[in-house]
Amino acid sequence: MDDRYPPIADHGLVGDLQTAALVSSRGVIDWFAAPRFDSPSIFGALLDCEHGGHFQLAPDHPEGSSKQLYYPDTAVLVTRFMSPDGVGEVIDYMPPDLTGVATDRHTLVRMVRVVRGTVSFELACRPRFGYGRAEHELDLGPEGALFRAPGISAHLQSTFPLERDGRDVRGTVTLNAGEAGSVVFTVCAPGGEAPPPPTVDSITAQHWDVVRFWKTWLRSSRYRGRWPELVHRSAITLKLLIYAPTGAMIAAATMGLPEQVGGERNWDYRYTWVRDGSLSVRALLDLGFVEEATAFVHWLVARLHDREGTDGEPLQTMYRVDGDPNLPEEILAHLEGYQGSYPVRAGNAAADQLQLDIYGEAVYALSQGRGIGRQATYAGWKAFTRTLDWLADTWDRPDEGVWETRGGRKDFTYSRVMSWVAFDHGLRLADFFRKPADTARWTRTRDAIFEQVMERGWSDAEKAFVQHYGGDVLDASLLLMPRVEFVSPRDPSWLSTLDAMDRVLVSDSLVYRYDPAASPDGLRGCEGTFSLCTFLYVDALARAGRLAQARYAFEKMQTYANHVGLFAEEIGPSGEQLGNFPQAFTHLSLIMAAITLDDALDDEEGR
Template identity: 60%
Template sequence: MTGQDDRYLPIAEHGLIGDLQTAALVDTRGSISWFCCPRFDSPSVFASLVDADRGGHFSITVPGEDVVVKQLYLPDTAILVTRFLTPGGVGEIIDFMPISDPTVATDHHRIVRAVRVVRGEVTFEMECKPRFDYGRRDHGLHLTDHHAMFTTPEQEITLQSTVKLERLGEHDVRATFTLSAGEEGGVALAAGAPGLSPGPLQVGQVRELGDQTAKFWRDWLHGCTYQGRWRETVRRSALTLKLLTYAPSGAPVAAPTTSLPEQLGGERNWDYRYTWIRDASFSLQALLQLGFTDEAERFARWLDDRVLEQAGEDSGPLKVMYRVDGSSDLEEFSLEHWEGYEGSAPVRVGNGAADQLQLDIYGEALDSIYQATLHGRPVTHDGWIKLCRIVDWLCEHWDAPDEGIWETRGGQKAFVYSRLMSWVALDRAIRISRHRGLPADITRWREARDDIYRQIIDRGWDAERAAFVQHYDGGIVDAALLKMPLVGFLAPSDELWHQTLAAMREDLVSDSLVYRYDPTASPDGLRGSEGTFSLCTFWYVDALSRTGELDEARLTFEKMLTYANHLGLFSEEIGPTGEQLGNFPQAFTHLALISAAVNLDQALNERERKGR
């Protein structure tokens, strides 16, 4: 598939590299089209992904109409290889970001772009055109033969090359060079101090950095305990989740990008470079399933900090999302000077949903904390006292209308999923208290939990639709309720659940892909429509698996894998003709893939063990 505008490649035509504090996207033309520095949520340096003309890029391309391009990751790493197959030869770009001590926050980040030819002869063209601060800040250029320094009063990046650099216009650089089979070259970009030396980049240095980076990723992935049917797919998703983690705090970002549209030309464009309580909670559980206990512990500490800092004497609701350092200033504004991906304005920075009330996050957070305790994580006295305050607050406020899991902007409603996860929060708090023998007002918590259960059964069930529905004001089916059997609210064999699942199949499932809800039937305050929601498709697989429909679950899962891009990466949504839509790659999708794969694999193994 090609984009309607030749200046933009399809969202799926990108790969991800990173150093666990920030990340870059590399497209199949060999261009770095997105890079923010020094953190995921910092202003961009390269952003042609959302404005092809004014966003800036760092490209190494092979000119010619007969060039075929392929991409792959070096096995078990986050090192991306872009291969150019030409009539005269085969050339490769090997892109990676070296990693030193990722847990120490730094402004110093490097992108290394090694270039080599493995057959014949290939000519490469390189351009480096940074556009600082979302393209709002002009920069100066100091250029020598093999070294360029791009500067603003606030930021500096340096470029070092094995080949001679030339000025491109007033403030950018280029290079053209030809390599024959067996020859190597490359460029390295460094942001922040210390910069790169003014001499030529040495090929040996590039090789050494590449070897060190490959070792880091392979050593890390060695800790994965999953050996099931979809081993390579799950391991790639685990690597993707790791790439989307800000190591100094342990916080996962929802995606490394902003404003990639859920509908081309529409307004459903959001900034996902932050950490949602919900995503962090699900990430913790997914990584525990794979045996990554160190990462799960770091997520748990970050989650603890957010929960506990809110649990003062005058405790209020948790924030929905935070910056990677734990701060919560996420004022939303639009970059009016940028056109957006394929003209899909606005391009947003910040996220206005940060101040919404979304009661479901308490359930996700408490469920994650509960799972961590089952894996031996201690609960401190101070932590428990503060957690009790959070639970007591929820006892008083669970019945309030809110914006719900999908962050709708059409007004607060009595969302069933919010009440479902409030039930989960209270249920898990009670379990933690009993499991660890910790003091709590169990009578109050149990009464609130049971009140929620009864209300969902009485008011969340729509007799005419014969299903549990999105909110109490209408018979709209919502894929979020696929979690009902997954969290233990309903038994998978319950007739109420089977009828709800049947309604979802009728209203939301399209050839195995799942819409989260119908925005035309349930106005959400935004214009336009959206694609199927990849997270919900994997939840559907999990629900089918729990319900015992293993053959359909496996087929649905296998079909969904065909919508991944050539590197095994998923964005947020799938469009009507199979195109990826929304921010890319999305952590939520990959963690749901992991859980679906692990749970389905276990169910299939159990069926085989029983000989059925």
């Protein structure tokens, strides 16, 4: 373990609904990109502790300990420091932008206060713009510091003195019990005016405004189940990962964090996957967050309109938050990667892959929000029917699959299952809205897909549905089959599949996506268990009536959450969190599993 890098899980997330930052329990902001989630980083020490840049605000005493928590029901993060001389706190938040308009101005606020004794805090602000590739200039005066880099600038203002440290800034402040201070880091366009100098009173008032915003938003939740803190923390996390100007949800707040420390599976997840966002619609609606679900559906329909009159696929796998389809992948060779996990990639070449399952998830999202669909225009319906007509011509071909493998195209069973979902739910929508569509052809195609999956997606050797035709590899993506109603959750063929997954993919309730050794994916190394799949496993167990097993797996999974209830993409062999953090897919599947399990337990108790 390289102690220059904190564990991935040793962070909380703050954000303003357009971008976000990670704050470690050491009081270090070591990931922040602005002005958008998918912008180049300003603080990126998680990817290179020497060259990435960071913003530290912590006691100067080498002894002591620290702990983090969220102010209840909010995205306001509190880092508490227990030192020999006293107890201090750093409170981090970003004021949410409520205009819904994309802006270049974003503010990180860091309040510092002492609640017992006397504590001296040290500040070190070392921005490294453009993933650490852009040089910056520093102007330091009585009103604070101004960092200027090509295309971007940032103001640093404080209620205590700051001094130059080369091209960076440092400062110290000693506070007694009851005293407080604040530091404000504001990113803006070049030449942007500095905000008013902060005062303790103005920052305190703003802090309570942010607290009220989050508490008011969370009151819309209609979840009344057994795990309110876990579910609501996941809901807040999803909200933090939604780009408010467009309603697009990113897959994770970070890029380049490894699925295996030292390995090459290091991807940029700061984009909007059609798959992830579409599945979030059901979770958001189940919790009562109709506005967020509606915004994503509108974003999704706009993507269908984007390709009208052009050849090729109606959708691609992912987009930038504004709908831009261009995500060229590059290697940032100057960054060593988290604990030496190289290469660090920006952009994502999987955007150009063929992944046929996304059409099933997209139509599933539209059908889950049928009330939302009442707002659809005739042009929107025509774009929808053109998409399904295209899929009717093209569904029966190999693709790269749900896991975005880079080992060549195959006839993936999950892709076929979700193509079936596209037609099954498309038919439901046509009937519900009484809109024109080639329903006879859609019905024939749906039934042909079903027959093909049942005949070619089944392995007699494994007595299970398998990853791709002609093989015996098990794949956890198929845990969604009962949720999307392709099979009954208690059908013998499904229960046999579930048993096979228990034997092969499940490790103490944690679930692997698949075995790369059995199904080469074009990449070196291995990965941890996939947290999304673990929650899908809980969901499938609950639907199958295996409630004791489902609840125990769900409760055990909670022990892998970090100290503030957040999950990364994967869990490693020693229980460590791996991959980009926090991951939307994990948190939305947690919500789905909790609701399914709650309903099943309620039914059992009612009986």
